[in-house]
Amino acid sequence: MPVKSPTSQILGTSACYLLVNLNLSLIVQRPLPDLAMFSRAARVPRALASRTRAPIALAARPRFVTTDAASSSLSAKVPKDDNETFSVNLSDESFETYELDPPPYTIDVTKAELKQMYYDMVAVRQMEMAADRLYKEKKIRGFCHLSTGQEAVAVGIEHAITKEDDIITAYRCHGFALMRGGTVRSIIGELLGRREGIAYGKGGSMHMFSKGFYGGNGIVGAQVPVGAGLAFAHKYNDTKKASIILYGDGASNQGQVFEAFNMAKLWNLPALFGCENNKYGMGTSAARSSALTDYYKRGQYIPGLKVNGMDILAVKAAVKYGTEWTAADKGPMVLEYVTYRYGGHSMSDPGTTYRTREEIQRMRSTNDPIAGLKQRILDWEVASEDELKKIDKEARSHVQEEVAIAEAMAVPEPKPSILYEDIYVRGSEPKFIRGRHADENYYFNQ
Amino acid sequence: MSRILRPAARLTRAAAPRAPIAPSTSTLAQVSRAALARNAYYGASQTRAYADGSGVKEYTVRDALNEALAEELEANPKVFILGEEVAQYNGAYKVTKGLLDRFGEKRVIDTPITESGFTGLAVGAALSGLHPVCEFMTFNFAMQAIDQIVNSAAKTLYMSGGIQPCNITFRGPNGFAAGVAAQHSQDYSAWYGSIPGLKVVSPWSAEDAKGLLKAAIRDPNPVCVLENELMYGQSFPMSEAAQKDDFVIPFGKAKIERAGKDLTIVSLSRCVGQALVAAEGLKKKYGVEAEVINLRSVKPLDVETIIQSIKKTHRLMVVESGYPMFGVSAEILALSMEYAFDYLDAPAQRVTGAEVPTPYAQGLEEMSFPTEQLIEDHAAKLLRV
Numbered sequence: 001m002p003v004k005s006p007t008s009q010i011l012g013t014s015a016c017y018l019l020v021n022l023n024l025s026l027i028v029q030r031p032l033p034d035l036a037m038f039s040r041a042a043r044v045p046r047a048l049a050s051r052t053r054a055p056i057a058l059a060a061r062p063r064f065v066t067t068d069a070a071s072s073s074l075s076a077k078v079p080k081d082d083n084e085t086f087s088v089n090l091s092d093e094s095f096e097t098y099e100l101d102p103p104p105y106t107i108d109v110t111k112a113e114l115k116q117m118y119y120d121m122v123a124v125r126q127m128e129m130a131a132d133r134l135y136k137e138k139k140i141r142g143f144c145h146l147s148t149g150q151e152a153v154a155v156g157i158e159h160a161i162t163k164e165d166d167i168i169t170a171y172r173c174h175g176f177a178l179m180r181g182g183t184v185r186s187i188i189g190e191l192l193g194r195r196e197g198i199a200y201g202k203g204g205s206m207h208m209f210s211k212g213f214y215g216g217n218g219i220v221g222a223q224v225p226v227g228a229g230l231a232f233a234h235k236y237n238d239t240k241k242a243s244i245i246l247y248g249d250g251a252s253n254q255g256q257v258f259e260a261f262n263m264a265k266l267w268n269l270p271a272l273f274g275c276e277n278n279k280y281g282m283g284t285s286a287a288r289s290s291a292l293t294d295y296y297k298r299g300q301y302i303p304g305l306k307v308n309g310m311d312i313l314a315v316k317a318a319v320k321y322g323t324e325w326t327a328a329d330k331g332p333m334v335l336e337y338v339t340y341r342y343g344g345h346s347m348s349d350p351g352t353t354y355r356t357r358e359e360i361q362r363m364r365s366t367n368d369p370i371a372g373l374k375q376r377i378l379d380w381e382v383a384s385e386d387e388l389k390k391i392d393k394e395a396r397s398h399v400q401e402e403v404a405i406a407e408a409m410a411v412p413e414p415k416p417s418i419l420y421e422d423i424y425v426r427g428s429e430p431k432f433i434r435g436r437h438a439d440e441n442y443y444f445n446q
Numbered sequence: 447m448s449r450i451l452r453p454a455a456r457l458t459r460a461a462a463p464r465a466p467i468a469p470s471t472s473t474l475a476q477v478s479r480a481a482l483a484r485n486a487y488y489g490a491s492q493t494r495a496y497a498d499g500s501g502v503k504e505y506t507v508r509d510a511l512n513e514a515l516a517e518e519l520e521a522n523p524k525v526f527i528l529g530e531e532v533a534q535y536n537g538a539y540k541v542t543k544g545l546l547d548r549f550g551e552k553r554v555i556d557t558p559i560t561e562s563g564f565t566g567l568a569v570g571a572a573l574s575g576l577h578p579v580c581e582f583m584t585f586n587f588a589m590q591a592i593d594q595i596v597n598s599a600a601k602t603l604y605m606s607g608g609i610q611p612c613n614i615t616f617r618g619p620n621g622f623a624a625g626v627a628a629q630h631s632q633d634y635s636a637w638y639g640s641i642p643g644l645k646v647v648s649p650w651s652a653e654d655a656k657g658l659l660k661a662a663i664r665d666p667n668p669v670c671v672l673e674n675e676l677m678y679g680q681s682f683p684m685s686e687a688a689q690k691d692d693f694v695i696p697f698g699k700a701k702i703e704r705a706g707k708d709l710t711i712v713s714l715s716r717c718v719g720q721a722l723v724a725a726e727g728l729k730k731k732y733g734v735e736a737e738v739i740n741l742r743s744v745k746p747l748d749v750e751t752i753i754q755s756i757k758k759t760h761r762l763m764v765v766e767s768g769y770p771m772f773g774v775s776a777e778i779l780a781l782s783m784e785y786a787f788d789y790l791d792a793p794a795q796r797v798t799g800a801e802v803p804t805p806y807a808q809g810l811e812e813m814s815f816p817t818e819q820l821i822e823d824h825a826a827k828l829l830r831v
Binding site: 166168197198199200201202203207209210214215216217218219222223224225226227228229230231232233234236237243255256259260262263266421422423424425426428430431433438 | 526552557558560562563564565566567568569570571572573574575576593594597598602603604605606607608609610611642643645665666667697698745746784785
């Protein structure tokens, strides 16, 4: 700090900052008369420091929640029947909480469900790998953000909620679209810009919608208040259902995220905000973008829950706890899914300039969500190695078949009736829409 | 400066003079004089329509908007209104007065000062199937939320391939008020009017206000209703039909507020009233009949009515209070080139707000926006009378 006058010491740092921003010479010449003017600024922020957990000191510390993908353990013998429930213990490093009692560290599962979870995660990964290949073959245009490494979040959430709950996320949305009922062919078809794509070739990689799934949104952070609106509608209609709102660690610094927090708490909305912390917002690491990297504490007055986002069982347990919380009318919660993206931010990013290859390799080899669940399934003798191989093969061949179907789909015919459909709700269109010049005007009643 | 770059107005002057326009002898003229005697702000054709209607009542624009909101809240439980100070305060401009008492805090919701947030929230509620009316205290503040209006509301239906509609109404005062300086005086008609997926309306009279707002709430698309603070207190006659709860004004249809044969003046919002006064002045001083078209709807735009009128009058002037460049009037002038070039006897003209951040001092503010005299004088120049 360039100025170290008695004034700045009395006022404390925040007021000092203001002074430095003013004309320097002015302060040096007459430091005292300004005191009264700034006294209010100096008094205000001090009272906040006495919270139980001092947040500032924690900003740079390592993450305490484990990212071990195979951290759960068994408490009793696994039943024979595929659909009989049994309890699984989660690692005591699965959660960290903020102003919140932690969720139960045991979760009921069935063998069938574990196998389904495994299948779903493999399918999501296979689909993303197919997208990767198609992109490199130049068959996918524009942006393409893959979620490889983050599968446990999309799949774990879906296994914790009902079809009447809502999900909204940003542009890394393929896995969510699949879990919400999209088919591999419709999603890949969309990436390929096909007429039978999930958005009829109009949305592309970032914009996919289905029942209970509200996108697929391309403006970082803008989906968060929209998601609060979905929660508002649940409250308005008294459905007792929840809105799952996802955003990245990068988006968490957008102002409107905090605006959404405020209204959600104020109006006690059933909103489960969830920061998918994959450690990098594009190429900017969490620590370089966020003054407080404990994203689950970012709700300040909203209880927070940090979850091992590499362990699908921990994700399921956390979200289930969240939906019970909102159903009991306890208002919003801010979750943080600690995860990792193996690939770059998008297809154009090799993902190696802002992080080391070793880091990626370590996460892939030791914390992979699919390998983690596989390990548990084998350890608990839920399924044999052969059975899992069969599931792998099943998922792979399903994706392959669907990709082939998608590639065979027709592109939307480049004609006005298709170009101009769905700008407005059918039947409520204006008489005509203007094309590139006056002769191209398209009349809807043709 | 080359001839081609000179303003079109100067080209007009340079051109050979034509025969002066014959003074009008239409019967309309007499009626409109009677109309002016009652109220300078509404036009001849309107008065004629009500001349024998017994059930006509005077409504302020504010009352008309309030009635529209109340009727739609009554008619559909999915409709709710949210915004800053809409409930307990009764609305910053009292448009939502009494709605909280009548419909309760579930349907009439005070938001924090958080435009981006509450607009996004309203959009989310709309995606979920509710029909929010999102009030901005003024549209100047909606700039904080314009991403939500444009990217989240207007584009989602198309991006989703038609599976995700967004039935939402954004409303609030737009354009300049009196003495509120630059940040509170902007007209957004051109901004929202340029966005595919949005519909944009801008009422002038009480009937406009009621019919357009009700239509906006019922329309399944996102609609911006750009009101004008200076009009809220203005009174207009409201026909018996318009007082009913099923009254809506279809979008994309302009209204000829005053018929004429010598000049087409296209205008919207508050400038419609000014154009009508100017038209009366033109008649009185020069004996010319200007046709005044109230756009009502900015998007979709009623190109047909404008072009029909130009084909009749052969002269076009557009009056609006937005910034001059890339504005509503620029668009209409361009359309006149495309569709009516051969019918124009003089270069089309526009009277707009000046290209200046609105100043506070009254004399300077007056210089920044169209006045009745300015419209009249410029029309006279265009007509070369």
